[in-house]
Amino acid sequence: MQSSEMFLLLLGASVLAFFLGRRRSEALAHISGGLNSLHSLPNYHGYFTAIWTALPALLVLIIWMTLENYVIIRLTFESLPEHLLPTDTSSTTLLANKINNLALGVLPRDGQPTEILAAAKQLLRYNEFSRWTMAAVVSCTALMGFSWGRSYLSTEFRARQPVESVAQYVLFCCAVVAIFTTLGILLSVIFESLQFFKSVPVFDFVFGLEWSPQTAIRDDQVGSSGSFGAVPLFVGTLLVSAVAMCISVPVGLMSAIYLAEYAHRSTRTYAKPALEVLAGIPTVVYGFFAALTLGPYLRTIGESFDLSVSSESALAAGIVMGVMIIPFISSLADDVITAVPQAMRDGSLAMGATHSETVWRVVIPAALPGIVAGIMLAISRAIGETMIVVMASGLAANLTANPLESVTTVTVQIVTLLTGDQEFDSPKTLAAFALGLMLFIVTLILNVIALQVVKRFREQYE
Amino acid sequence: MSKPSRNLERIQRSLVSRYRAEKAFRLCGIAAVTLGLLAVLVLFADIFLKGKSAFSATYIQLEINYDQEVLGIDDLSDEGALMLADWDRLHKTALRQEFPQVRKRSERRELYALVSNGAGYDLKERLLSEPELLDQTEKFWILADDDIDTYYKSLLKGRAYTARLSLAQLERVKQLIDQDRIELQFNANFLSRGDSREPEQVGIKGAMFGSFFTLVITLLLSFPIGIAAAIYLEEFAEKNRWTEFIEVNINNLAAVPSIIFGLLGLAIFINFFNVPRSIPFLGGLVLAVMTLPTIIITSRAAIKSVPPSIREAALGLGASPNQVVLHYVVPLAMPGMLTGSIIGMARALGETAPLLMIGMVAFIADVPGGFTDPATVLPVQIFLWADSPERAFIEKTSAAIMVLLAFLITMNLSAVWLRKKLERRW
Numbered sequence: 001m002q003s004s005e006m007f008l009l010l011l012g013a014s015v016l017a018f019f020l021g022r023r024r025s026e027a028l029a030h031i032s033g034g035l036n037s038l039h040s041l042p043n044y045h046g047y048f049t050a051i052w053t054a055l056p057a058l059l060v061l062i063i064w065m066t067l068e069n070y071v072i073i074r075l076t077f078e079s080l081p082e083h084l085l086p087t088d089t090s091s092t093t094l095l096a097n098k099i100n101n102l103a104l105g106v107l108p109r110d111g112q113p114t115e116i117l118a119a120a121k122q123l124l125r126y127n128e129f130s131r132w133t134m135a136a137v138v139s140c141t142a143l144m145g146f147s148w149g150r151s152y153l154s155t156e157f158r159a160r161q162p163v164e165s166v167a168q169y170v171l172f173c174c175a176v177v178a179i180f181t182t183l184g185i186l187l188s189v190i191f192e193s194l195q196f197f198k199s200v201p202v203f204d205f206v207f208g209l210e211w212s213p214q215t216a217i218r219d220d221q222v223g224s225s226g227s228f229g230a231v232p233l234f235v236g237t238l239l240v241s242a243v244a245m246c247i248s249v250p251v252g253l254m255s256a257i258y259l260a261e262y263a264h265r266s267t268r269t270y271a272k273p274a275l276e277v278l279a280g281i282p283t284v285v286y287g288f289f290a291a292l293t294l295g296p297y298l299r300t301i302g303e304s305f306d307l308s309v310s311s312e313s314a315l316a317a318g319i320v321m322g323v324m325i326i327p328f329i330s331s332l333a334d335d336v337i338t339a340v341p342q343a344m345r346d347g348s349l350a351m352g353a354t355h356s357e358t359v360w361r362v363v364i365p366a367a368l369p370g371i372v373a374g375i376m377l378a379i380s381r382a383i384g385e386t387m388i389v390v391m392a393s394g395l396a397a398n399l400t401a402n403p404l405e406s407v408t409t410v411t412v413q414i415v416t417l418l419t420g421d422q423e424f425d426s427p428k429t430l431a432a433f434a435l436g437l438m439l440f441i442v443t444l445i446l447n448v449i450a451l452q453v454v455k456r457f458r459e460q461y462e
Numbered sequence: 463m464s465k466p467s468r469n470l471e472r473i474q475r476s477l478v479s480r481y482r483a484e485k486a487f488r489l490c491g492i493a494a495v496t497l498g499l500l501a502v503l504v505l506f507a508d509i510f511l512k513g514k515s516a517f518s519a520t521y522i523q524l525e526i527n528y529d530q531e532v533l534g535i536d537d538l539s540d541e542g543a544l545m546l547a548d549w550d551r552l553h554k555t556a557l558r559q560e561f562p563q564v565r566k567r568s569e570r571r572e573l574y575a576l577v578s579n580g581a582g583y584d585l586k587e588r589l590l591s592e593p594e595l596l597d598q599t600e601k602f603w604i605l606a607d608d609d610i611d612t613y614y615k616s617l618l619k620g621r622a623y624t625a626r627l628s629l630a631q632l633e634r635v636k637q638l639i640d641q642d643r644i645e646l647q648f649n650a651n652f653l654s655r656g657d658s659r660e661p662e663q664v665g666i667k668g669a670m671f672g673s674f675f676t677l678v679i680t681l682l683l684s685f686p687i688g689i690a691a692a693i694y695l696e697e698f699a700e701k702n703r704w705t706e707f708i709e710v711n712i713n714n715l716a717a718v719p720s721i722i723f724g725l726l727g728l729a730i731f732i733n734f735f736n737v738p739r740s741i742p743f744l745g746g747l748v749l750a751v752m753t754l755p756t757i758i759i760t761s762r763a764a765i766k767s768v769p770p771s772i773r774e775a776a777l778g779l780g781a782s783p784n785q786v787v788l789h790y791v792v793p794l795a796m797p798g799m800l801t802g803s804i805i806g807m808a809r810a811l812g813e814t815a816p817l818l819m820i821g822m823v824a825f826i827a828d829v830p831g832g833f834t835d836p837a838t839v840l841p842v843q844i845f846l847w848a849d850s851p852e853r854a855f856i857e858k859t860s861a862a863i864m865v866l867l868a869f870l871i872t873m874n875l876s877a878v879w880l881r882k883k884l885e886r887r888w
Contacts, residue, residue: 164784168698174690175699178712178758181751185722188729251494258491275498280874281505282812284841285863288848292856293508323501330498354480356487377717384719386815387841391848411721411815418728418819436725440718447717448710 003065014054017146021049024153032155040159048159051166052149057142064134072126076119084115099123189440192433199427200228211397213428228431232397236407241382243318243403252329260337261359279327287391290320310406317392321385325378336370339461373453380446386411410435513860519649520611521603524556528589530597538593549582553604572631578605580663608661608854656829661854666862668829672742672837679746680810685803688757696765697787716755723752724819739821740836748816753806760802764795797884804877808870814841840866
């Protein structure tokens with residue numbers, strides 16, 4: 001029996017237990033004179049029995065599933081003769097995988113020693129045995145839990161309290177998922193990065209000027225060393241982001257000011273969602289546009305001015321990225337501008353300032369922290385943006401500040417290093433995690449500061 | 463002249479420039495908004511103009527003889543014979559009859575290249591659906607090769623693109639055009655087939671199913687967990703360091719670049735938990751982790767907007783805190799939570815980068831049938847096609863984008879509609 005079927009079975013059992021528990025409490029109430037004689041409502045008795053049925057059985061199931069593989073492999077190894085037994089941990093996993101694959105039929109059987117084949121067969125038998133014992137043990141636990149829970153039920157029994165505290169725990173666990181996600185991200189990038197930094201020194205990585213991650217598969221290949229200096233990637237990322245900011249900050253800010261301060265109410269109701277359409281378009285669509293329409297177009301324009309524009313220029317990717325970020329900046333700026341109290345505007349207008357002077361000298365300075373925070377969030381967005389640059393900018397690392405040339409970025413390199421088949425522990429794939437760590441740290445710092453500023457700004461005017 | 467009037471004059475003079483600045487500023491604002499709207503327009507127009515031709519395909523009419531001897535089939539229910547039969551010979555023979563002047567081997571190969579190399583498969587389907595055609599002859603429209611398709615479509619637009627065709631092939635197409643035996647028909651394959659190496663045979667059904675299965679997993683995981691977390695943080699959590707830490711975490715996760723979640727999927731789910739690559743289950747898992755913060759944040763906002771008087775009234779009538787939340791707060795906040803979830807799902811549907819990390823970029827021709835079949839999703843399919851060198855893929859990519867945008871627009875509009883319909887103002 002598969003474990004997913006076990007889960008469904010447990011779900012069904014707990015639903016059944018709910019109804020049985022409820023019926024039981026209704027019967028109890030009937031004997032002692034109506035529902036009012038119960039401490040808790042019949043539903044809570046139902047939930048109580050359902051929880052007792054499902055929770056212990058679920059725990060047993062999860063423990064069984066985590067230990068199963070380990071125990072079975074140990075048992076299988078015992079049937080192997082002395083000379084085939086693994087000596088260290090890495091060969092243990094290798095042998096275990098080999099036997100597993102043989103048992104699944106993924107690996108061809110010919111040419112394998114008979115002892116190993118026998119072990120694979122043994123493994124299958126153990127697996128089968130384990131599945132059925134698991135089903136039996138879990139069902140027994142569920143039944144025992146049910147009868148245990150049911151034995152509690154009485155008219156005075158306070159069923160609501162335990163049920164509610166279990167519900168609280170479940171809610172709490174769901175909230176903690178966020179912490180585990182952050183932890184997971186940190187662990188995954190830090191562990192792999194540490195391994196990477198064992199072969200490439202941190203200093204060389206952060207300050208190295210040359211990036212060519214092609215390492216040789218065999219030792220005698222030419223150009224085997226591979227160099228992992230990430231500065232060209234950082235510069236490329238900054239260049240594309242800078243172009244994007246040059247587009248999105250003025251346009252986003254001006255449209256936010258216009259829509260918040262000048263536009264007629266009806267214009268605002270239509271123009272704002274229309275601008276926000278830009279935020280809803282998937283990035284892969286922007287990438288396609290940048291690579292196939294804007295890139296070649298800029299190239300032809302450049303040719304007519306005798307400029308050599310690469311068809312994968314940082315300019316094309318940056319412009320399109322800027323367009324993508326416009327609604328992001330404009331909606332954040334709109335939020336903070338409308339949060340500035342009307343009294344401040346009225347004061348300035350009453351002193352004889354024109355509307356634009358009021359905006360520049362009063363509204364913007366008052367909203368400045370919020371606007372700056374919005375721009376910081378936008379920068380972190382631009383740095384982490386992947387698809388546009390993957391599709392519209394180059395792969396070769398190029399240390400330049402000229403936006404007409406082709407550059408590569410951190411995210412592009414992560415994608416190219418990790419797509420395709422590689423062994424997982426080569427410096428090439430590990431480098432992607434080191435880049436991911438850099439990306440995570442930089443965006444984290446930007447986000448934390450920006451979110452803190454926005455929060456303080458909101459509190460100031462609320 | 464007295465002093466006040468001089469001042470007045472100065473003010474009058476400065477007012478001219480101040481009003482000019484005011485006007486310029488206003489114009490700048492209008493220009494910025496127009497620029498943004500123009501970008502929307504250009505983007506949509508570009509995609510639409512590039513992609514609309516993908517919904518039709520070029521077909522060539524040929525006289526097909528379903529010759530029993532050529533196929534070696536007596537009985538259409540014989541699976542083995544169907545497998546062994548050389549279906550390509552049907553249209554090859556027809557082409558040779560059509561152009562008898564072609565003799566040389568190399569010329570023949572060029573001739574056969576007029577029709578799609580999946581034509582044999584289409585003929586087999588045709589014969590199986592109408593068994594009485596066996597040993598009969600009929601005029602059948604056969605799918606043309608993508609180079610012919612590109613050429614014919616560009617010819618209709620008046621700017622013929624001939625780079626991929628030889629002179630002899632152009633000659634043949636011209637002959638077919640003169641005889642009215644080449645035309646554009648609705649491209650039904652595009653919506654009913656999986657991916658293919660040949661641009662004329664590609665379809666997005668595989669990607670659509672992949673997206674569907676992935677989103678189901680995402681929704682099943684992120685919606686309940688997100689709502690539960692929002693309820694806990696908004697209704698039950700004490701204001702202490704821990705709660706604040708969770709909050710900061712959630713806000714940060716919402717702003718973490720999506721590619722980082724791909725790294726998480728690769729290192730934790732694939733390498734640590736040994737989840738197989740390329741399957742919708744894994745994609746759904748990664749996207750669920752990614753959309754969770756968004757759903758939590760919008761759900762919290764929805765819960766916050768439920769007025770405290772409702773809670774107090776319920777508590778006053780003797781409901782327990784759990785009952786208050788379950789019976790009053792959650793139902794009232796549900797519209798807001800649903801809208802937030804739909805928007806989160808729309809974002810997950812358009813997300814590409816993390817899925818590249820976990821192997822959903824593989825070439826998969828079959829339409830996935832479940833959560834554990836290797837699959838790709840719509841945006842990744844777009845990425846793959848955009849990377850393909852064949853010119854015919856440009857229109858297919860744009861068409862796939864149109865389909866993706868159609869789904870996204872539907873989802874977002876339904877979110878807006880839901881909010882309008884169910885929202886209560888207190």
